[in-house]
Amino acid sequence: MNFIGLGADIGPGPFELLEARLSIEANAAALAAERMPAEAMVELESYIDQMHRENDVLLLNENGDRSFHMLIARSSGNAVIASLIEALWQQRDNSIMWRKLHEHIHAPSIRPLWIGDHYAILSALRLRNAEAAKRAMERHIKNVMNELLEASENGQVEFVETQIVGRQGHSNRKSEESK
Secondary structure: OEOOOOOOOOOOOHHHHHHHHHHHHHHHHHHHHHHOOHHHHHHHHHHHHHHHHHHHOOOOOOHHHHHHHHHHHHHOOOHHHHHHHHHHHHHHHOOHHHHHHHHHHOOOOOHHHHHHHHHHHHHHHHOOOHHHHHHHHHHHHHHHHHHHHHHHHOOOOEOOHHHHHHHHHHHHHHHHHOO
C-alpha cells in the first residue's frame, strides 16, 4: 500500500498523533486516577464491553475505544487537556493515513492486547494510583505505536512519514522541471 499520490493534505501522521497522545493522555490518566468519580469507572467498564462486542463482530469502528479515552480525558478535571485529547482524536479520524493503517492494524488478533491494556488502565484508576494509571496508558499507546511500526516493517503498509514528505517534494520538483 502506498500513500503517495493521494493528492490531499494529509496533515500530521499517525506516529505524530500517537506521540502527542502518549504525552497528553498518560498525564490525563494520572489526573483522572485522583479525580474520577466511581460511577465513571463503571462507565469505563461498559466501554470495554463495547470493545469486546466490536471485536467479536469484526467491526472496524472504535466507538468503545474512543469513548473510553474521552471519558478519562474529561475525568482529568482539566478542560484544556480534555479539549486537546478530543482534537487529537478528531485529527486521527480525519487522517487519510490513519484510515488506511486502520485496515491493517485492527485485526482480531491484535485487539485483545489492546483490550487488555484498557483493563490495566481501568484497574489503576480504580486503585486511585496516578503513577500506575499513567504507566498503563503509556504502555497502551506504545503498543499501538509498535503495531504500526511492525505493520510498516512487514510491508503490510508502505509507511514512513519522512518518505511521504520527501516524495511529495520530489514529485513537485519534477513537475516544475518539466515546465
